[in-house]
Amino acid sequence: MRRVIAKSFRSVLAERRIVRAAGAHDALSAILAQQAGFDAVWASGLGVSASCGLPDASLLTMRDYLAAAEAMQKRVSIPVVADCDSGFGDNRNVTYMVHEYEAAGITAVSIEDKEFPKMNSFVADRQTLLPASHFAARIETAKSAQASDEFFLIARTEALIGGLGIDDALRRAHLYADAGADGILVHSKAKTGAEVEKFLQAWDRPTPVIAIPTTYPDWSVKDAERAGTAMVIYANQGLRACVSALRGTYLAMAAQGSSASLEAGLAPLSEIFSLQRLAEWQQVRP
C-alpha cells in the first residue's frame, strides 16, 4: 500500500479556469473537502487554532500550523495551500518557514502583510500592516528560500481589512507581484464582492488574484470567475458547520440522555471507516 502523493498547487492552478479551495482544520475535513470535489485545501490558521481552542493570534507556533498542514497534505491528493499568517516573525523566520513547509511537501503558502504576532482579520483589534516595501522585501526573501520552482508563494494584503482602501491595496499588490509573489490574495471584509471586483478591474498584472468570500457569500464562483479571480477560498464554512453540528449533537444528547433520536443524522461508523481508508489498510496483512 502506497501513500497518497499530491499534485502541486501550481499544476492545479494551470489546469483550472478557477480553483475552488475549501478550508480545513484537520486531515478529516481535508479528506471531505476533496471528496466533495474541491480542487485544493486551505489549511486555515483560524481553523487550526480554533481546533486547538486558541485564538487566531499567533499563539500557536509555526510548528503547530505546519504539523496541521502536513497532516492534511498526507491524506489528500489535491494540494494544500497553507495559511502562514504573517510569516511567524522576521525575514529569517520566513526563510525557515519556506524551508520547513517545502520539505514537508506543501507546495503553496500564503503570508500576509501584517506584523507578527497577528490577529485574525475579522477581529476588532489592532491590524497593523507592515510598510509595503518591507513586505515586498519579505516576498523576495521568501522566494529566494525555495528549493523548487514548483513552490508557490501567495502574498496576501490586508489593506482592505485595515481600512486603507483599494488604491493602497493595489499599490501593495503591485509591489508584491513585482517582488516575485506568485499570487495575490486580496482580503476583504465587505458585505459584497464589489470591493474585490474593483480591485480586479484595476489589476493589470499576470499574477493570479485570490479571494476569500467569507463576509460576501453571495459572490459566487461564477461571479468570481467573471471578475477574473484565479481562486476562491471557502475558508471557514467547514469549521463553522462542525461547531453547529457538535453543539447541536452534544446539547441534544445531554438533554435527552441518549443519542437515539440523533442517530439518523449522524454519519454511520462505516463512513468513518471509509474516510480512514480502513479497507485498504486491512489489505495489508498484519
Added chain:
Amino acid sequence: MRRVIAKSFRSVLAERRIVRAAGAHDALSAILAQQAGFDAVWASGLGVSASCGLPDASLLTMRDYLAAAEAMQKRVSIPVVADCDSGFGDNRNVTYMVHEYEAAGITAVSIEDKEFPKMNSFVADRQTLLPASHFAARIETAKSAQASDEFFLIARTEALIGGLGIDDALRRAHLYADAGADGILVHSKAKTGAEVEKFLQAWDRPTPVIAIPTTYPDWSVKDAERAGTAMVIYANQGLRACVSALRGTYLAMAAQGSSASLEAGLAPLSEIFSLQRLAEWQQVRP
C-alpha cells in the same frame, strides 16, 4: 490571565450519581462537550485517528494520542479520560504511558485487554484478547507506575466484543478489579443494553462500571443509572456529526458555487471567537 485548571476524574466520579462523558477528537469538540453540560470528555482513539485520516489501528503512536488528549485537557475544566487503546506495547510501554499521561495532567486513562497493535472494536478484523492473567499483571504494573493517588485507571474488557460471552467478561473484570483497576469498562456491540445489564446484575465488586452505548443508543442515561452504571460514554457521536456536517456543507458549496444558502446553519464567526476565548485573550494588552 490564568490557564484552565481541571478537576480530577476521581473527584467528578465521587460527586455524581452517574458521569456522562462525551467523546471528543480535538480541543474544540472537548470545549463544546463541556459547554453542553457533560461531566467528562472521552479522548477517543477512534476520533483522534479519524481526525488524522488514519484507521484506529495503533498506527498513530502514544505521542499522537497523548498530544491530542493533552490539547483537550488544557481547554476544559472537566476531566479528560484518555482512551489508551491496549497500552501501546508491553508492560514497559504501559509504565511509560502512565508516566507521560500523568505528567501531562490527564487524571484518567483506559486500557483494553487486547494485543498491540489493536484494531477498532467495531471492525470485522482480528480482535485477539490477551490472556486475562497477563492483562491483570498489566493493571498491576500500571497502578504501580502512578505518582499520585488521584490517577484513575480504567480496565476495559473486550470479551463481549470478541464474542467470549458474559461469563468470560465477568471473570476478566473480576481479575482486573482485584489487580487494582479503578474502573471497569465493559464494551459491547450488542444492539441493546441487555448484555451490559446482565453484566451489571452479576457484578459484585465496588469497582465502578462504565459503558459505551454506541450500538445500543436506546439505552438511556436513566437506564444506565438504574442498572448501576457509574459512567456512560457517548464516544463517537460528535465525530459522526462533524462528518455529516462537513460532507453536507462541502457538497452544497461545491454544487452551488457559494456558501450563501448555508450561512444560516453555520455558527457565526463570533461564536468561533467565543470558543477561542478571544475576549479574555484580548484583555491581555499586547
Added chain:
Amino acid sequence: MRRVIAKSFRSVLAERRIVRAAGAHDALSAILAQQAGFDAVWASGLGVSASCGLPDASLLTMRDYLAAAEAMQKRVSIPVVADCDSGFGDNRNVTYMVHEYEAAGITAVSIEDKEFPKMNSFVADRQTLLPASHFAARIETAKSAQASDEFFLIARTEALIGGLGIDDALRRAHLYADAGADGILVHSKAKTGAEVEKFLQAWDRPTPVIAIPTTYPDWSVKDAERAGTAMVIYANQGLRACVSALRGTYLAMAAQGSSASLEAGLAPLSEIFSLQRLAEWQQVRP
C-alpha cells in the same frame, strides 16, 4: 516504577547559599549535570538550537524549546530553569508561554528584555532592547498568568550586552523587580566579573541576582557568592565539550578507519545503559 518528580526551583533556591546550574541541551546532558552535583539545569536556548543545527535566533519555536525543557525535566529531580528568550512574541505569547511551561512541570523560566525574534547575546548583530517600561509590563503580565505561587520568573536584562551600561542595567532591573520578577539575570559579555560585581554592589532589592560567567570564567562560584549572587549558570560548557568530543572522535575514526584507538576514552555501553536507567526499567516485567 514511578516517574521522576522534581523539586521546584523556588525550593532549591531557598535551600542553598548559591545555586549552581549547568546548561543542558538534551535530557542526557541534564542527567549528567545532576549526577555531577549541580543544583539546577539551565535549558539553554543556544544549546537546544545548536543541537538542532540552527542559530539561536528564534527560528525554533516555543514548541521546540518547551519540548526540550520538558524532556530534560522528566529525567532529573533537580529543577530545570528554561531559557525562554524574549518570550516568543508579545504579551499574549508570554501569557501562553507561562501557561504551557507551567503545565509541563517547569518551575522557573527566564525571559529577556529584547525584541522577538532575538539573536544570541554573543553575536555581533542587532541586539535591540525593548523599552524598560514595556518589558516591566511584560513581567507583570507573565506573573499574572501563573497558576501556582511556586512558579519563578526570571527577568533577564541585556543592558550590558547591548552596551547601555551599568546604570541602565540597574534602572531596568529595578523596574523589573518592582514589576514582580522573582529573579534578575544580569547578562554580561565582559572578560572579567567586575561588571557584574559593580551591578551587585549597587543592587539594593531582595530580589535574587543571577549571572552567567561565559566570557569571564575566572569568576568562580566563591567570587559569585562573595559578591552576593544567588545563582551562577554554566550555560554552554557542556555543549562546547560535546562539540570538541564529537569532532575529535569522528575525525579520528574517519582518519584511522576504526574506533580501536579511541575506545578507552569513550564511555562504555554499560554507562549509557545506566544513564538510561535500564536496570530499573528491566525490573518492569514485559
Added chain:
Amino acid sequence: MRRVIAKSFRSVLAERRIVRAAGAHDALSAILAQQAGFDAVWASGLGVSASCGLPDASLLTMRDYLAAAEAMQKRVSIPVVADCDSGFGDNRNVTYMVHEYEAAGITAVSIEDKEFPKMNSFVADRQTLLPASHFAARIETAKSAQASDEFFLIARTEALIGGLGIDDALRRAHLYADAGADGILVHSKAKTGAEVEKFLQAWDRPTPVIAIPTTYPDWSVKDAERAGTAMVIYANQGLRACVSALRGTYLAMAAQGSSASLEAGLAPLSEIFSLQRLAEWQQVRP
C-alpha cells in the same frame, strides 16, 4: 538562502567502494559527522533514546525517532540511514513507517527481525526473533509501501545477537534478500570481526552487506572492505564520546567552581555559531 538538499543513500552507495556511516543522536552530531568526512549518518535508536534519557526498548515512539532522523537529515547533505528498530509494530505499522519516513525525506531505513517492543541488542534481556518467514513477509510489505525507487530498505538480522549461529543468520539473510531487501545488516556482538567475515564469505547474493563493529573495533574499514562489506556503521562512538566529555566537564566545573581550567578544551562559541551556519543566516536581512 536555500535549505540543504541531501543525496539519496542509494546514490552514495553506488559511488563508494565502502560507505562509512557515523552514528548520530541529534542534528549537531550529524553535522559533525559530515564535517569529519563520513559518507552517511546512522540515526541511532540507542543514541536518540539515550539523548532522551530512556532505554532503547521501544519506549520512544516512531514519532520521536522519525522527528530525530528528520532533524538530522535537514542539516546534512549526506544521507541519513534511520534505525527503525523492529518496525514499530506489525506490518501495518511498518507500512505507515515507510510512508512517514519517505515523506520526511529519509532515503534509507533499517528494520530488524525482532519482536516489538524491542530491547537493545547489547542488553542481556529477551531478544526474541520473529520467525524468518514472518520477517520476510514484512520486508515484502515494506517494499510495496515505498513510493520511490530511490527508497532503500535494510533488513537487519539479529540471529547472531540472539545466539542462533551463522547458518541461521545466512538462512534468514537469504530469505530477506529474496523478499526484496535492498541491504542486509548482520549484527554481531563478537569480540572480533571473524563472525561477520564468515558470514560474508558464505554470502552469495548481490545484496550489499552492512556491519556495525561496536564490539569488534579492531576490525577496520580496510578489513571490512577486504571482506566484502558494503557499509560499516560506527553506531554509538559519538554518543559515548559526548557522555565522557559531559561527565568530565560537569564534574570538573562542579569541583572547581569555575570553568576556567577547562576553557582550552572546549569548542569556542565561534565554532558553535559556525555549526549553526549563523553567518549564512545573518545574510538574510531581518
